[in-house]
Amino acid sequence: MWIFSSCQVANQPDQSYQETVQVNDTLPLESVIATERPIWEGIYRAEETKLFALIHTKLEVSFDWEKKYLHGMATLELSPYFYPQSKLILDAKGFDIHGVSLLSGEQKQPLQYEYDGMELEIMLEREYTRDEKLLVEIAYTAKPYERETGGSRAITSDRGLYFINADGSDPAKPQQIWTQGEPESNSGWFPTIDAPNQRTTQEMYITVDEKFTTLSNGDLIYSQLNEDGTKTDYWKMDKPHAPYLFMMAIGEYAVVKDSWEGIEVSYYVEPAYEQYAKDVFGHTPEMLSFFSKKLDYKYPWSKYSQVIVRDFVSGAMENTTASVFMEAVQVTDRELLDKHWDGIIAHELIHHWFGNLVTCESWSNIPLNEAFANYSEYLWTEHKYGIDEADYEALIELEDYLEEAKTKQVDLIRFYYENKEDMFDNHSYAKGGRILHMLRKYVGDDAFFASLAYYLKTNEYSDVEVHNLRLAFEKVTGEDMNWFFNQWFLASGHPQLTVSHQYENGNLTLTVNQIQDLSTTPLYRLPLYIDVYYGDKKERFAINIEKAHEEFEFDIPHAPSLVVFDAEKQLLGEIHYEKDLETLAFQYRNTEKFLSRYEAITRLADHIQNHVALEVLTEALSDPFWGIRQEAIAALDGYDGEGHEAIVARLAEMSTRDPKSLVRADALATLATYEADRFINQFERGLEDASYAVVGAGIYGYAQTAATDKEERFAKYAKINNANVTIPLADYYVTNSIEGKSDWFVEKIKASRRADLYYLLQYFGQYLMQAPEPVRKEGVKLLDEYATTNDTFYVRLAAFQGLLLLEETEGVQEIIERLKRDEQDERLKELYSNF
Numbered sequence: 001m002w003i004f005s006s007c008q009v010a011n012q013p014d015q016s017y018q019e020t021v022q023v024n025d026t027l028p029l030e031s032v033i034a035t036e037r038p039i040w041e042g043i044y045r046a047e048e049t050k051l052f053a054l055i056h057t058k059l060e061v062s063f064d065w066e067k068k069y070l071h072g073m074a075t076l077e078l079s080p081y082f083y084p085q086s087k088l089i090l091d092a093k094g095f096d097i098h099g100v101s102l103l104s105g106e107q108k109q110p111l112q113y114e115y116d117g118m119e120l121e122i123m124l125e126r127e128y129t130r131d132e133k134l135l136v137e138i139a140y141t142a143k144p145y146e147r148e149t150g151g152s153r154a155i156t157s158d159r160g161l162y163f164i165n166a167d168g169s170d171p172a173k174p175q176q177i178w179t180q181g182e183p184e185s186n187s188g189w190f191p192t193i194d195a196p197n198q199r200t201t202q203e204m205y206i207t208v209d210e211k212f213t214t215l216s217n218g219d220l221i222y223s224q225l226n227e228d229g230t231k232t233d234y235w236k237m238d239k240p241h242a243p244y245l246f247m248m249a250i251g252e253y254a255v256v257k258d259s260w261e262g263i264e265v266s267y268y269v270e271p272a273y274e275q276y277a278k279d280v281f282g283h284t285p286e287m288l289s290f291f292s293k294k295l296d297y298k299y300p301w302s303k304y305s306q307v308i309v310r311d312f313v314s315g316a317m318e319n320t321t322a323s324v325f326m327e328a329v330q331v332t333d334r335e336l337l338d339k340h341w342d343g344i345i346a347h348e349l350i351h352h353w354f355g356n357l358v359t360c361e362s363w364s365n366i367p368l369n370e371a372f373a374n375y376s377e378y379l380w381t382e383h384k385y386g387i388d389e390a391d392y393e394a395l396i397e398l399e400d401y402l403e404e405a406k407t408k409q410v411d412l413i414r415f416y417y418e419n420k421e422d423m424f425d426n427h428s429y430a431k432g433g434r435i436l437h438m439l440r441k442y443v444g445d446d447a448f449f450a451s452l453a454y455y456l457k458t459n460e461y462s463d464v465e466v467h468n469l470r471l472a473f474e475k476v477t478g479e480d481m482n483w484f485f486n487q488w489f490l491a492s493g494h495p496q497l498t499v500s501h502q503y504e505n506g507n508l509t510l511t512v513n514q515i516q517d518l519s520t521t522p523l524y525r526l527p528l529y530i531d532v533y534y535g536d537k538k539e540r541f542a543i544n545i546e547k548a549h550e551e552f553e554f555d556i557p558h559a560p561s562l563v564v565f566d567a568e569k570q571l572l573g574e575i576h577y578e579k580d581l582e583t584l585a586f587q588y589r590n591t592e593k594f595l596s597r598y599e600a601i602t603r604l605a606d607h608i609q610n611h612v613a614l615e616v617l618t619e620a621l622s623d624p625f626w627g628i629r630q631e632a633i634a635a636l637d638g639y640d641g642e643g644h645e646a647i648v649a650r651l652a653e654m655s656t657r658d659p660k661s662l663v664r665a666d667a668l669a670t671l672a673t674y675e676a677d678r679f680i681n682q683f684e685r686g687l688e689d690a691s692y693a694v695v696g697a698g699i700y701g702y703a704q705t706a707a708t709d710k711e712e713r714f715a716k717y718a719k720i721n722n723a724n725v726t727i728p729l730a731d732y733y734v735t736n737s738i739e740g741k742s743d744w745f746v747e748k749i750k751a752s753r754r755a756d757l758y759y760l761l762q763y764f765g766q767y768l769m770q771a772p773e774p775v776r777k778e779g780v781k782l783l784d785e786y787a788t789t790n791d792t793f794y795v796r797l798a799a800f801q802g803l804l805l806l807e808e809t810e811g812v813q814e815i816i817e818r819l820k821r822d823e824q825d826e827r828l829k830e831l832y833s834n835f
């Protein structure tokens with residue numbers, strides 16, 4: 001599963017001029033998301049005991065859209081796992097059970113059962129041994145909207161089965177049905193043993209109205225028209241997988257077909273996006289080749305489909321052969337100029353090895369799925385877009401983890417947790433991915449991928465715990481790996497180091513202190529490299545840090561101009577190493593690793609008035625990597641000291657010529673903070689750019705000028721549904737009190753994606769403050785609707801904040817009081833209590 005990390009949510013949409021708008025000031029989103037409950041200490045979260053083994057699951061389902069029910073017939077084939085059994089307990093959440101029978105040949109024998117709304121306890125007519133199989137049939141109705149459900153940050157709801165626009169009343173939304181199983185929600189729509197250490201083959205008979213396309217795991221064997229205008233699609237999957245990976249998606253889809261080595265690769269998108277499906281997902285066949293080769297294990301499943309669904313409860317989900325993606329991934333070719341979705345696509349794909357082929361035995365071991373999925377994004381980016389791009393993404397992962405670590409430090413593999421959803425955090429993902437990177441750096445590429453291949457082969461179609469991974473690395477490398485796994489996988493925290501060096505008479509002394517709290521965090525063993533630059537030479541040394549205080553000595557003929565600690569920039573941790581500005585300038589100009597250059601730039605950015613820093617930052621505007629150019633622009637934003645004319649001229653050039661759209665956008669937005677009228681030509685060119693990010697920056701910049709044709713010029717952008725454009729337009733309408741835009745806000749809000757709504761709803765609140773009363777009252781209704789019913793907590797929060805601005809309006813006080821009273825989300829309850 002792919003989740004939003006705190007940074008990803010907070011930064012969307014990522015435009016530099018976001019920082020200049022005022023709407024976020026009431027409540028910073030970061031503080032909302034960082035709120036974590038204390039670590040739960042209670043029951044040891046063991047692997048689920050296997051009393052039975054699932055063998056095969058056959059489901060026949062149809063739907064009542066009006067009631068949001070699923071009518072189902074489940075036939076389960078099982079066998080006692082080891083010990084004889086006379087009772088079978090299945091997970092079945094919120095069902096009506098119509099009957100349970102034992103099938104044998106043509107015979108159907110009713111069985112006694114008890115049902116408490118969560119578990120179905122079936123009394124078998126006799127005891128069964130592990131050499132026997134039994135076939136149980138359950139007739140049921142699943143009522144996912146009539147049971148108590150929960151949710152979390154990563155997965156906003158746990159219904160299992162979702163109806164979208166079920167009554168068809170929303171013209172802006174297609175009608176869809178889809179499912180989300182992980183961690184244990186699939187038992188909300190079929191009876192099963194809902195644990196990741198079970199594995200079953202699968203058949204699905206899905207009956208729907210003829211107009212709908214269905215998707216499920218495995219292959220579509222046939223689609224048969226029924227006399228009542230419905231059709232039944234028969235999907236079959238021959239290879240066993242865990243129950244949480246079962247899926248269905250139903251809707252009016254365009255199916256775009258691709259292929260890889262003779263198997264179907266397909267993309268299910270809404271018809272309006274059919275022409276862009278290959279732009280978005282088109283790297284999938286190349287990724288299938290890349291991962292099959294890297295892992296020395298060919299993609300093992302019979303097809304690979306990817307489907308977009310509306311209002312998804314998470315980012316994406318790796319259901320075997322049929323991954324589900326949130327609608328934000330469904331974009332046009334123009335939108336792809338600013339942001340592609342390869343990372344999330346690679347993430348769900350590699351789960352088909354790490355997660356679906358080899359499955360964590362319990363949620364305590366979820367990093368065995370998610371750390372690999374997270375790291376696949378690095379591997380793919382490194383392969384496809386180069387090492388700088390990959391290292392930049394790795395830096396964001398590190399920052400995500402360190403941000404979470406401020407309020408939560410837990411073992412990566414943890415057997416004590418409050419909710420299983422808590423496992424889907426920046427530890428399991430971001431920290432896990434970075435740990436795998438360190439493991440790769442330690443054993444080397446050959447050993448790393450050989451170990452993964454061995455791990456996959458020895459554990460294929462079964463469930464694992466972290467020691468299986470360690471044993472695979474030990475088997476391949478011949479080295480005991482307990483030290484690595486103990487400190488990184490089985491402990492909490494991270495190294496905090498102070499580093500310094502001294503040089504005297506040909507002798508360099510490097511001093512390293514581990515200053516992390518050793519009562520909660522290990523004393524680490526850290527095999528790293530240092531690079532020493534002296535004269536015109538660079539020399540690399542290996543060091544092995546093991547103690548709290550260490551000194552390493554090196555013979556160096558001249559005083560070094562730079563010592564780079566952790567030369568491979570692999571370490572997950574915090575390093576404090578004092579460097580003067582000249583040294584940082586040398587570091588930027590002479591080192592190759594992205595992180596090393598980036599560190600120099602970001603540290604020099606604090607000294608912009610110093611000529612050494614200014615010179616380097618100006619140089620960095622021409623860095624070969626766009627991420628560095630962006631940082632340099634951010635550092636120089638607003639600089640009006642000596643030499644600023646040359647910088648501004650360079651920014652003006654970058655705003656039209658830089659090959660990366662996000663850099664052009666940032667350059668434009670920065671120009672807008674100077675005398676905007678001087679750069680009116682740049683803004684006009686920005687308005688014509690292919691990239692929406694640049695168009696948006698053009699709108700923002702042009703809006704700051706004294707031009708008198710702004711409204712006419714901006715009119716043609718009002719139709720565009722992309723936050724890069726809608727947010728600066730909203731800003732313009734609010735700032736300049738442009739009348740008659742309420743309908744535009746309503747339309748954009750209805751067409752907006754989750755993260756974008758966070759900003760748009762607040763702008764709407766601001767806009768309504770100046771609107772005539774009848775308009776304001778209508779607007780309040782819409783804000784109330786979003787604040788009350790939206791599935792995503794920060795969208796509800798944004799609508800609530802919009803309402804706060806309108807407190808003076810009749811009836812709004814009552815709405816706010818009601819929202820405060822009725823909100824169930826702990827994070828919001830805490831925030832709302834401040835008002």
Ligand SMILES: [Zn+2]
Nearest residue numbers: 001002370373
């Ligand atoms: Zn995942």
